Amino acid sequence: MGKYFGTDGFRGEANVNLTAMHAFKVGRFLGWYYGRYHKCSVAIGKDTRRSSYMFEDALSAGLTSTGADVYLLHVTTTPSVSYVVKTEYFDCGIMISASHNPYYDNGIKLINGKGEKLEQKVIDEIEEYLDGDFDSIPYATMDKIGRTVDYFAGRNRYMGYLMTLAKNSFRNIKVGLDCSNGSAWSIAKSVFDALGAETYVIHNEPNGTNINMNCGSTHIEVLQQYVKENHLDIGFAYDGDADRCLCVDEMGNLVDGDLILYVAGVYLKQNGELDNNTVVTTVMSNIGLYKAFDAVGIQYEKTDVGDKYVYECMRNQHYCLGGEQSGHIIFSKYATTGDGILTSIKLMEVMISSKKKMSELTSPVTIYPQCLKNIKVKDKPQAQQDTDVQKAVKAVEDALGSDGRILVRESGTEPVIRVMVEAKTDMLAETYVDQVIDVIKKKGHAV
Numbered sequence: 001m002g003k004y005f006g007t008d009g010f011r012g013e014a015n016v017n018l019t020a021m022h023a024f025k026v027g028r029f030l031g032w033y034y035g036r037y038h039k040c041s042v043a044i045g046k047d048t049r050r051s052s053y054m055f056e057d058a059l060s061a062g063l064t065s066t067g068a069d070v071y072l073l074h075v076t077t078t079p080s081v082s083y084v085v086k087t088e089y090f091d092c093g094i095m096i097s098a099s100h101n102p103y104y105d106n107g108i109k110l111i112n113g114k115g116e117k118l119e120q121k122v123i124d125e126i127e128e129y130l131d132g133d134f135d136s137i138p139y140a141t142m143d144k145i146g147r148t149v150d151y152f153a154g155r156n157r158y159m160g161y162l163m164t165l166a167k168n169s170f171r172n173i174k175v176g177l178d179c180s181n182g183s184a185w186s187i188a189k190s191v192f193d194a195l196g197a198e199t200y201v202i203h204n205e206p207n208g209t210n211i212n213m214n215c216g217s218t219h220i221e222v223l224q225q226y227v228k229e230n231h232l233d234i235g236f237a238y239d240g241d242a243d244r245c246l247c248v249d250e251m252g253n254l255v256d257g258d259l260i261l262y263v264a265g266v267y268l269k270q271n272g273e274l275d276n277n278t279v280v281t282t283v284m285s286n287i288g289l290y291k292a293f294d295a296v297g298i299q300y301e302k303t304d305v306g307d308k309y310v311y312e313c314m315r316n317q318h319y320c321l322g323g324e325q326s327g328h329i330i331f332s333k334y335a336t337t338g339d340g341i342l343t344s345i346k347l348m349e350v351m352i353s354s355k356k357k358m359s360e361l362t363s364p365v366t367i368y369p370q371c372l373k374n375i376k377v378k379d380k381p382q383a384q385q386d387t388d389v390q391k392a393v394k395a396v397e398d399a400l401g402s403d404g405r406i407l408v409r410e411s412g413t414e415p416v417i418r419v420m421v422e423a424k425t426d427m428l429a430e431t432y433v434d435q436v437i438d439v440i441k442k443k444g445h446a447v
Contacts, residue, residue, distance in 0.1 A: 001129045007306040007412035011098050011107035012115035018106060020058040022130065026108055027062020029129045029158050031121065031146065034091035040068040040146075043084050043154060045076040046096035046338045047183045047241050050208035051106045053097045057110070064146035065139050071151035075206075077183040077242035078109060079339035080158040086115030086336065097183065097241035100218045103209045109241075115336040116315075117308045126258045131297060155187070165334060166345050168352040171195035175348075176248070178223040180216025180322045181206040184242040188341050191350050195345075201376065202226055212239065217327050217340075218245045220254055220379040228252040234351065234358055238340040243307070244327035245340035249358035257325040260343065263361045264329070265298050265321055273320070274298070278349035280313050280322030280330075282306070287405055287422050293364040305410060307338045368404060369420040371429035375417050376447040381412040383417050383445035392439040396421065406432060415447070 002012045010026070012018035034040040041327040042063055045054035061071045066323065072088070073081060078095045083095035103108075110118035110126075129137070140146065146238075175197045179185040185204040187254060196288035200222070202216035212218055216247040217237045227248045235248035248256035255263070261279050269275035278299040285302070293300050301317070307328035314322045314332050323329035328338035331373045335342055377383040389408075396406045404423035411418055419436050423429040440446055 005123050009107045009109035023055045023058035024062040027059040028066050029126050031063040031066030031068035035067045040091050043071045043090045043093045045073040045081040048206035049103050052096045061147050067140035067144045068146045068166050070148045073155045076155045080114040082337045084154040090356045100239040103211050107338045166195050170195040174198045174232040176200045176227050176232045179204040180238035181210045182240035184238040223245045223251040224248050236344040242340040243338040245343040257323050257327045258286045259362045273334050275320040282324050284325050286367050288367040296397050369426040370422045371433045372420040373433050377445045392436045
């Protein structure tokens with residue numbers, strides 16, 4: 001990770017540590033970098049945060065000032081930007097979103113011409129320019145100055161693409177959608193309605209400050225209650241930019257990313273479509289998922305946390321399914337990034353094809369109780385590498401044996417250490433987490 005860009009773009013509080021000038025300079029660099037040998041074209045999408053409009057204007061100004069043409073998808077999802085860039089041959093794409101963060105944060109996610117996360121070497125050059133000579137990049141003049149184009153058509157083509165992925169009609173199925181007052185609000189219902197579902201939608205009235213506020217995938221309990229009260233067959237919750245999806249079964253139980261990977265993995269294996277018989281997970285996946293995969297003969301890979309790393313592993317090893325517990329699920333046959341709405345469609349396919357309820361499909365998996373706590377620290381590497389902290393972690397590992405696990409890692413986007421324990425009971429998991437956090441505090445690492 002660099003000074004500005006983390007595992008998922010340049011993220012921070014709007015006009016505090018991510019400013020309009022930052023966006024302008026990022027735009028200037030990209031317009032110059034991709035426009036050195038031909039006329040550059042860039043697609044931009046945004047979520048519903050109030051500051052997204054400001055950053056859209058700043059990025060557009062920077063891009064056009066160095067000669068790029070900008071195609072505005074307006075409020076749309078991250079995976080739609082990826083799809084449009086890849087299929088319509090843009091030089092790169094930009095998504096303005098801080099994903100699941102509160103409304104006052106925002107972010108700049110960069111996508112290359114293949115629809116994938118931008119290469120690190122280019123990000124390194126952007127970082128160098130952000131701290132370097134502003135005038136090292138020349139302005140375009142006269143007819144070389146770029147322009148902006150309204151490009152709703154790109155988003156509409158993405159919606160049409162999603163509809164083609166459904167193998168069955170959703171007729172007579174009651175589906176709940178929590179759009180998180182974010183990017184999915186103008187897309188998800190239209191797709192499910194077109195596929196014939198009886199669609200029930202909540203949190204689809206964004207006002208610029210209510211994105212992710214007590215709704216969406218970060219507050220799944222709201223959808224759980226809604227599904228039960230309305231006797232729905234299934235529910236799906238998205239995050240702010242809709243690259244994540246969590247599911248709720250007909251009884252109101254959470255179906256997280258691990259369970260989604262199990263349901264999708266088993267279905268693909270049964271149909272001879274699970275490439276190399278392997279599912280890609282991250283180190284955060286539950287030990288119960290791995291035991292369930294072992295029982296059905298599915299192999300798995302583990303990567304660092306971040307859908308970027310999941311996709312890199314999938315691409316390099318030719319795997320077709322991977323994802324995170326948090327709901328970033330990648331079906332590489334159809335997309336190069338996590339796509340919440342696509343994930344919903346594929347889960348509907350499994351239910352309809354198998355003629356089983358979601359609770360039946362997830363029943364073979366026993367999820368181990370998990371406790372995850374964050375502790376804000378002065379220096380992440382220093383805290384994690386402390387000898388006494390490492391001894392505390394080893395003591396927990398020894399105590400758990402094969403009946404659980406502990407994971408201590410640095411956040412890729414925040415100044416915190418995440419301590420996670422899986423154990424046979426919630427109380428035991430929390431006890432072990434607190435033991436490690438107490439040592440971090442006693443050694444003076446906590447803020």
